[in-house]
Amino acid sequence: MKKILLTTLIASLCLTAVFAAPKKAKKSKAKTIKIGVIQLVEHSALDANYKGFVDGLAEAGYVDGKNIKIDYQNAQGEQANCITIAQKLINDKDDLIFAIATPAAQAVANLTQDIPILVSSVTDPESAKLVKSNDAPGGNVTGTSDLTPCAAQMKLLKQLVPNAKTVGMLYCSSEQNSYFQIALAKKACDELGLSYIDATVSNSNEIQQVTQSLCGKVDVIYSPTDNMIAAGMALVAQVANENGIPTIVGEEGMVNAGGLATYGINYYELGKQTAKMAVEILEGKNTPAKMPIQYLASCDLKVNEETAKILGIKIPADLK
Numbered sequence: 574m575k576k577i578l579l580t581t582l583i584a585s586l587c588l589t590a591v592f593a594a595p596k597k598a599k600k601s602k603a604k605t606i607k608i609g610v611i612q613l614v615e616h617s618a619l620d621a622n623y624k625g626f627v628d629g630l631a632e633a634g635y636v637d638g639k640n641i642k643i644d645y646q647n648a649q650g651e652q653a654n655c656i657t658i659a660q661k662l663i664n665d666k667d668d669l670i671f672a673i674a675t676p677a678a679q680a681v682a683n684l685t686q687d688i689p690i691l692v693s694s695v696t697d698p699e700s701a702k703l704v705k706s707n708d709a710p711g712g713n714v715t716g717t718s719d720l721t722p723c724a725a726q727m728k729l730l731k732q733l734v735p736n737a738k739t740v741g742m743l744y745c746s747s748e749q750n751s752y753f754q755i756a757l758a759k760k761a762c763d764e765l766g767l768s769y770i771d772a773t774v775s776n777s778n779e780i781q782q783v784t785q786s787l788c789g790k791v792d793v794i795y796s797p798t799d800n801m802i803a804a805g806m807a808l809v810a811q812v813a814n815e816n817g818i819p820t821i822v823g824e825e826g827m828v829n830a831g832g833l834a835t836y837g838i839n840y841y842e843l844g845k846q847t848a849k850m851a852v853e854i855l856e857g858k859n860t861p862a863k864m865p866i867q868y869l870a871s872c873d874l875k876v877n878e879e880t881a882k883i884l885g886i887k888i889p890a891d892l893k
Contacts, residue, residue, distance in 0.1 A: 606641040606669075606855060609662030611681055613674035614650035616804040617826030618719075618840045622673055622694050625844020626851070633852045648677060650777070650804065652747075655680035663688060669851060672716075674800050675701050675750045682714050689854050689861050692716035693847045694840065696750035696798065698866050707866040715861040717847045718868050719798055721823050721837045723754050725872070726795070727761035729836050730821045732889055733881075734793050739768045741791035741818075743784065743809065745801040746773040754797035754823065769795075780805040784812040791818065798823035798837070806830035814883050825875045833884065834876040834892075838869045 610626075612619055623645070627637060637643045644662065648654035659681035662670050670690045672678035678692040682703050692703060693716050704710035707718070730737060740762060744751035755771075762769050770791060774783050780802065787794060794813050796802045802809060803826060810831025813820045822832040824840065846867060853859040874892065881888055 603640065606635070607665065607667045608641055608643050608851075609665065609667035609670045610643060610645045611655065611658045611662060611670065611672050611677045612645070612647045613655065613677040614800050614804050615647060616800065616806075617829065618798065618803055618824045619673050619694055619800070621826070621840040622719075622844040622847075623671075625841035625846075626671060626693070626848045627844075628841075629845035629848025630851060632845075633848065635852065635855070650801065652676055652680070656684075659684050669854060671847070671851070675703075675748065676800075678703055678714070678716075686713050688713065690714045690716075691847055691851055691854070691861070693843055694719045694798070694800075696720050697753045700753055701749045704866065709862075710864065710866065711862050713861050715850065715864040715866060717843050717850070718866050719750075719824075719838055719840065719843060720868060721754065721798055721835075722872055723757035723797065724761040724764075725836045726821055726823070727758055727765055727767070729834060729874075729892075730793055730795065730819075731765055731767075732892060733821070733834060733876075733886055734819050737767065737792040737819075739770060739791045739793075741770050741772050741787040741794045743772045743774075743787070743794050743796040743802055744799045746775050748799055748801065751797055751799040754799075758795060758797065774801060777801055777805050780808050781812060784809050785816075788812070788816040788818065794818055794820045796820065796822050796827065796832075803827050803830075806832060810880070814880060817884060819880075819884055819886060825873065828875045828877045828880075831880055832877060833880050833886070834874070836872055836874050838872055843869055 635641045646658040655677050663685045672692045674694045698704045699707045703714050772783050806827045807830045820832040822835045824837040
């Protein structure tokens with residue numbers, strides 16, 4: 574009997590000790606969200622696009638190094654690097670991938686249908702075969718478009734260079750987004766009575782030679798938001814300005830590099846807009862399949878007054 578009582582007492586003491594022991598925190602460490610970033614090349618527009626994305630996430634409470642980890646990768650303008658980087662991000666099993674510029678977006682979209690992908694600095698995701706349609710993507714890819722008002726840019730060209738008759742269309746032959754914009758620009762030229770000449774480059778080493786080939790043939794050079802030309806815009810501007818040829822370009826960074834003027838979008842704000850879409854996906858409030866491609870509502874006029882002076886162009890009062 575004593576043995577039974579002793580056993581019962583020991584068991585009771587053990588249970589008391591268990592319940593009296595300090596409880597371990599049930600709170601487990603929150604999972605760090607992994608976001609992979611693949612950017613085609615370094616130039617001011619794409620850099621601003623990335624910065625806007627990071628800042629937009631931070632404003633929503635997603636801070637790199639705290640509750641998210643951003644793996645930023647730059648392909649340095651090489652398609653082969655895009656594929657290698659895309660494979661790395663997929664192998665790392667990132668929670669979301671942000672692809673900046675069309676070739677980068679195509680590289681990663683072709684390799685996974687599972688990881689949510691947000692694209693930006695892509696002119697027309699539908700024609701780039703990244704989504705089923707811009708209104709209803711239908712897969713794991715959505716994002717923001719950097720489609721610029723090409724028709725308005727051609728009207729700007731006429732305002733700044735009213736006597737222009739022939740436009741040199743300068744762009745990269747391997748960029749789908751450039752073909753899309755050039756087609757819109759040519760349509761606008763037809764309506765304005767302007768003729769045009771195509772001048773394409775296949776790599777950055779050809780930029781100077783191709784730009785020089787336009788001298789004496791055109792009155793103005795137009796280049797859309799073409800990544801290769803944007804990265805080499807300083808060289809384009811040098812050749813064009815030395816030969817008295819104005820350049821109308823696709824975005825502000827190209828103006829800052831020596832181009833004459835643009836009527837274009839703000840890439841930093843485009844990045845922030847993409848970040849808002851990312852937050853919806855990360856918080857499970859939406860999916861890429863159901864999120865239409867988004868566009869910025871407004872554009873900005875930018876004129877390089879120093880370039881205008883070099884070219885002897887007087888800026889109309891209504892453009893100041």
